[in-house]
Amino acid sequence: MNNFELYNPTKLVFGKGTVGRLGELVKPFGTRVLLVYGGGSIKRTGLYDQVLSQLSGIGVTVRELSGIEPNPRLSSVHKGVEICRKENIDFILPVGGGSVIDAAKAIAAGAKYDGDAWDFCTGKAQIEDALPLGTVLTLAATGSEMNGNAVISNWEEKLKRGLGSKLVYPKFSILDPELTFTVPRDQTVNGIVDIMSHVFEQYFSRTTDIPLQERFAESVLQTVIENGEKAIENGSDYEARANLLLSGTYALNGTLPNGVVTDWATHGIEHEVSAIYDIPHGAGLAIIFPNWMKYVYQERVERFVQYAVRVWNVDPAGKSDDEIALAGIQATRDYFTRIGAPATLGELNIGGDQLDRMAEEAVRYGAIGSFKKLEKADVKRILELSL
Amino acid sequence: MNNFELYNPTKLVFGKGTVGRLGELVKPFGTRVLLVYGGGSIKRTGLYDQVLSQLSGIGVTVRELSGIEPNPRLSSVHKGVEICRKENIDFILPVGGGSVIDAAKAIAAGAKYDGDAWDFCTGKAQIEDALPLGTVLTLAATGSEMNGNAVISNWEEKLKRGLGSKLVYPKFSILDPELTFTVPRDQTVNGIVDIMSHVFEQYFSRTTDIPLQERFAESVLQTVIENGEKAIENGSDYEARANLLLSGTYALNGTLPNGVVTDWATHGIEHEVSAIYDIPHGAGLAIIFPNWMKYVYQERVERFVQYAVRVWNVDPAGKSDDEIALAGIQATRDYFTRIGAPATLGELNIGGDQLDRMAEEAVRYGAIGSFKKLEKADVKRILELSL
Incomplete structure (x- = not known):
């Protein structure tokens, strides 16, 4: 066995009905939330309404970034970073699968970086600060809900690269198996x-x-x-x-x-x-x-x-x-x-x-x-x- | 499967020679350290000297509480709490097995409580604050190095009871298998x-x-x-x-x-x-x-x-x-x-x-x-x- 370090501060909240705890979990992190999601399936399933009702229950201001791609693109990350800066976002809330969470991590780091978030993927820059994020997971797949990694696609350059930092571990992740029934x-x-x-x-x-x-x-x-x-x-x-x-x-x-x-x-x-x-x-x-x-x-x-x-x-x-x-x-x-x-x-x-x-x-x-x-x-x- | 929460923020630093990282790990937590240990085997093995050398390398003031019993006693916890208060301790460093770590957790919580630490074991009080602690483990046994629990013996009343809180998770635990060779x-x-x-x-x-x-x-x-x-x-x-x-x-x-x-x-x-x-x-x-x-x-x-x-x-x-x-x-x-x-x-x-x-x-x-x-x-x- 080699030497290693193990550190994982994400709080997992697992089980039936746990979306009902979203408000309580978001509350400590601020008053301006960026909700990030994908192609709109969360609207069809009613999860979107549940999430908004939780957020309105704690009185936070919500901005939205939708349309995150299955292989999340740098262009979406750029859009998210812009919203964070313009709207003084405190907290990022991806609701979806790994691609949505990955995009949110890149946005969280990009929002606190005076340059292009792609630099974290090429090794040109290290993540030194990031907005906090928490997730509502809707798909069993990537594990992104409880780690500090993300993979981003740069469609212009046809490149897919990863970034990683202890600063982008989700503060919490809500895992309700019932949310995956409709996958x-x-x-x-x-x-x-x-x-x-x-x-x-x-x-x-x-x-x-x-x-x-x-x-x-x-x-x-x-x-x-x-x-x-x-x-x-x-x-x-x-x-x-x-x-x-x-x-x-x-x-x-x-x-x-x-x-x-x-x-x-x-x-x-x-x-x-x-x-x-x-x-x-x-x-x-x-x-x-x-x-x-x-x-x-x-x-x-x-x-x-x-x-x-x-x-x-x-x-x-x-x-x-x-x-x-x-x-x-x-x-x-x-x-x-x-x-x-x-x-x-x-x-x-x-x-x-x-x-x-x-x-x-x-x-x-x-x-x-x-x-x-x-x-x-x-x-x-x-x-x-x-x- | 029932609903559950999983949260464990302890950083595990595992492997050969990892005691050499103790100084770096303690440094963020303050300048006044209470070193807690047991019957003196760490002096025989040389670990005590290694620890002191790491602590002197970062220039912190060290106070000591030794003689923690294999079933750690409330009387030892009381001694530790007293030192913490009198000496304005910032950080508690148990070096030993589970009993030493358990005692340190009770001391960490007791030092921030205006009453008897035993109250945490009887349910009379909940832990609401605690000094930070980090551990150097010398025995494979209790798991106390990566959880928020402790068991304390009240020898006067012949009672052995547990306490638990997210506030007493060790900030870090150093696990060097070589430290267990002499067990x-x-x-x-x-x-x-x-x-x-x-x-x-x-x-x-x-x-x-x-x-x-x-x-x-x-x-x-x-x-x-x-x-x-x-x-x-x-x-x-x-x-x-x-x-x-x-x-x-x-x-x-x-x-x-x-x-x-x-x-x-x-x-x-x-x-x-x-x-x-x-x-x-x-x-x-x-x-x-x-x-x-x-x-x-x-x-x-x-x-x-x-x-x-x-x-x-x-x-x-x-x-x-x-x-x-x-x-x-x-x-x-x-x-x-x-x-x-x-x-x-x-x-x-x-x-x-x-x-x-x-x-x-x-x-x-x-x-x-x-x-x-x-x-x-x-x-x-x-x-x-x-x-």
Whole structure:
């Protein structure tokens, strides 16, 4: 186990009816609130009205930024920063999924920075101050509700990059499983893949002697696998939705990577695909991850053997390590297919003409990943396997 | 799954050599520090000198309170409160195991309260303010390094009671596995039992549909079982000590009880035993817990079946549920015996003459536990089984 720091001050408020506590939770942070949301589904479900009623109950002034994209764009961040400055915003309240929360984090930091928030994504600047934010989550997926990270798409430059700071941890996050009942099937599927992928990035590691972290990761995977299928079958299954929601948070709230060298190459590759084609992040991950696994598993076959046996109950009797590992990888692909996730870029009408550019961009700051360091040629090969 | 709140702002600084960061971590909190420790083992190991050197490096004034008892006493808390007031202490730094940290929490709250800190343990007063504290942990056991709870013994009244508040979460906790290399065998054993018992109290629940929380609990148990024996065999096994240390923290940092109705009856019973006989908490738990299990398992046999199969790899083939459950309970007792923990109160020279009083005290505020509600007669029966 390597040395590490663990710090996560987000207060999670989890369960049925917890939106009813929004007013009380926002109140300590000021009187001028920027409400951030996406395409308007929160108006159809009635959540928008609930939120406004909570905010009006504490007498705060509300400004709105709507239309945040599924891959949140820098242009939306710019709009939010402008509102914050013009309207003297005290507190940012994203209501939605990870993209809305990610945009809110970039806005929170951008509002306190005398420059372009994109600088935080390129490393040109570090976040030194930020407006406080709190979230109402409507989708089990990104884990952004309980961490200090965000991913932003710069559509003009066709780049998708992350930012991170302890200053943009949400002060609170409200997680009501009932708010996820209306999530459409395809978004539920993408969320499941997203959560599992977050775990993969931290679980397939070369770090040894991390038995607790490995078991925690396997716990999240098994819980998502079981409850994902239930939530797809019946979107109003409270317990399935609750278990998915909690798993999504734990997949990326700092519990799994303690003392572990994590990978994140597949996320890097997927970001290049969705930066150009604007496909859902989860769909891209479903396509690429099993191919990454096949490409790298021999670097440390025992980790993939453990994955196959513990997570997928592959019977090791009479099989070689390679066979066991490959059976686990195939089980992953089969599960993604069973829940309705795509298996090839072709299914999303993406051809091979941009592979070079994507591979080039993926390694623009150097080789990616740690389980196996991937150079441009490796990335291109994984993308070819994904066509 | 029930509704819940999760909030844990303690910063964990984990790994080799992390005491070297103590100065930097203490500095933001003021200039007058109360160093709290136990019987002087930190002087023998050189940790005391390291700590003082870190504190002198940041130029703070240090006052000391030593001699904190293994079951920390109210009289020590009173001494600490007095020093804090007289010396205008800004920050409390417990260096030691859970008892030292628990005492520091009570002192931190007592120093800001115009009355007796014992009032927090009886419910006469709530903690409304507290001095900040940060810890250097030297023992894998209580989890007190990353939560807001403490247990204090009132030796005059022969009572052992808890206090809890979000205001006494440590600001930081330094966990260096090497600091636990010198922990004697018996204390290592007690720590292992303590950690496992914390998990038991949260795992043996009547709450359903908590698959992630159950798996997390099983993860901690399996990790402790494996690494406990290694640490006992070779006290300087870094990885074993690190895995125990991290498991101890996760057993009681709020990860396991999310949305779960927990039990804590066995801790209640043990507190009555150690309030009278001043035995190590872990020894008391090792004696009582398997007897509690046998007494209650039929209330929800499936939870004990799952425990036996998943944690102890009991082969369920051809066995009844009762047989599987009892095999898991026996495996628990066998493990405790194998690592050298006591199995009966008789081994600690405790007879049956105070059973009535202990049972009476255990239920003084009403029946205890939730897996099975225990009245006085139940507690007495469990204690009789433990003689």
